[in-house]
Amino acid sequence: MNIIEAHGLRKDFVVRVRAGRLRREKRVVSAVDGVGLTVARGEMLGYIGPNGAGKSTTLKMLTGVLMPSAGEVRVCGLRPVAQRTRLAMRIGVVFGQRSQLWWDLPLRDSFDLLRHIYRVPTADHAARLRRCRSLLDLDEFLDIPVRQLSLGQRMRGELTAALLHGPEVLFLDEPTIGLDVVSKRAVREFLAELGRTGDTTLLLTTHDLADIERLCRRLVVIDHGRVVHDGSIEALHARYGSHRLVVVDLDEPLPEPPVLPGAPLYRTESDGRRLAFACESATAGEVVARLSGLAALRDVSVVEPDIEDVVARLYTTPTPTALPTPPPPPCPVDHEVVVARDGVS
Numbered sequence: 024m025n026i027i028e029a030h031g032l033r034k035d036f037v038v039r040v041r042a043g044r045l046r047r048e049k050r051v052v053s054a055v056d057g058v059g060l061t062v063a064r065g066e067m068l069g070y071i072g073p074n075g076a077g078k079s080t081t082l083k084m085l086t087g088v089l090m091p092s093a094g095e096v097r098v099c100g101l102r103p104v105a106q107r108t109r110l111a112m113r114i115g116v117v118f119g120q121r122s123q124l125w126w127d128l129p130l131r132d133s134f135d136l137l138r139h140i141y142r143v144p145t146a147d148h149a150a151r152l153r154r155c156r157s158l159l160d161l162d163e164f165l166d167i168p169v170r171q172l173s174l175g176q177r178m179r180g181e182l183t184a185a186l187l188h189g190p191e192v193l194f195l196d197e198p199t200i201g202l203d204v205v206s207k208r209a210v211r212e213f214l215a216e217l218g219r220t221g222d223t224t225l226l227l228t229t230h231d232l233a234d235i236e237r238l239c240r241r242l243v244v245i246d247h248g249r250v251v252h253d254g255s256i257e258a259l260h261a262r263y264g265s266h267r268l269v270v271v272d273l274d275e276p277l278p279e280p281p282v283l284p285g286a287p288l289y290r291t292e293s294d295g296r297r298l299a300f301a302c303e304s305a306t307a308g309e310v311v312a313r314l315s316g317l318a319a320l321r322d323v324s325v326v327e328p329d330i331e332d333v334v335a336r337l338y339t340t341p342t343p344t345a346l347p348t349p350p351p352p353p354c355p356v357d358h359e360v361v362v363a364r365d366g367v368s
């Protein structure tokens with residue numbers, strides 16, 4: 024059974040924009056425009072898109088913070104807004120820019136309060152906290168008030184707070200934003216470990232594609248509120264024709280650029296002493312074997328296709344083609360809001 028099911032999910036915001044010195048006009052912003060998303064239990068899904076694509080808005084609808092303007096959504100079989108309290112017991116949420124911890128309390132006390140709020144049995148709470156303490160190295164700052172923690176320490180606290188009640192789904196909105204490389208690595212390792220056990224479904228939005236590469240087999244890309252890719256990272260590379268590169272350093276440049284079947288020359292550097300070939304249908308081994316018959320190779324490396332490149336190409340496609348989505352079911356509520364940028368309807 025899918026733990027997340029969304030069909031024709033839509034969120035329109037009505038905003039007022041200046042249209043002259045005194046006049047304001049209403050304009051509808053379709054932040055999410057018919058998103059269809061199904062996530063199986065235990066899956067780790069990367070949900071990415073350029074700024075303003077509609078990622079946070081989707082997450083807010085999935086977690087019951089925002090009422091959809093149209094569409095059907097079920098998380099853990101529940102309707103997020105109507106059954107928000109029940110849903111809160113079954114999901115965990117980490118919004119990188121916001122905190123769910125008590126600012127003036129030491130982390131340890133925040134965790135204790137959460138145990139009472141979620142009515143977690145003492146033994147379960149202790150076991151989960153023990154695991155987080157060891158995997159996230161919490162001990163050195165457990166007794167420090169949250170306001171005095173560094174961003175990386177706080178984020179480790181946020182992750183723990185989101186997991187202490189044993190959620191089935193963890194929603195993470197930019198969990199590594201602003202973290203240094205060491206904290207990023209700690210958070211990624213922790214999430215990878217969480218994914219390995221397969222008990223928690225993970226939906227992650229991030230601008231750091233290394234998070235996605237490390238954690239997610241499946242990638243959903245949205246742009247202008249619509250899904251433009253849903254599949255593996257490899258499928259995305261295939262779609263944009265990005266390939267592994269074989270890069271060779273030569274002692275001396277060749278008089279003519281070599282023509283290799285199935286591996287066109289991709290780049291030439293260092294006055295022809297460094298050549299890169301794209302492995303379209305040839306394997307890296309075949310490319311190296313052919314080249315070594317043509318020249319003395321000083322050095323050889325194989326470079327995996329760069330996810331940043333392919334995603335940048337996807338984002339800069341002028342009119343991304345949305346994947347076909349089934350027609351949305353009838354709108355459950357007639358909902359129109361006028362809100363400030365950070366308002367919640």
Ligand SMILES: Nc1ncnc2c1ncn2[C@@H]1O[C@H](COP(=O)(O)OP(=O)(O)OP(=O)(O)O)[C@@H](O)[C@H]1O
Nearest residue numbers: 036054073074075076077078079080362363364366
């Ligand atoms: N409360 C709101 N009122 C009006 N417009 C909103 C509101 N929230 C979001 N929007 C608009 O909806 C669109 C999608 O915003 P959203 O925050 O979901 O994007 P995002 O993909 O999370 O972006 P980012 O990567 O920059 O965080 C944007 O055009 C944004 O300005």
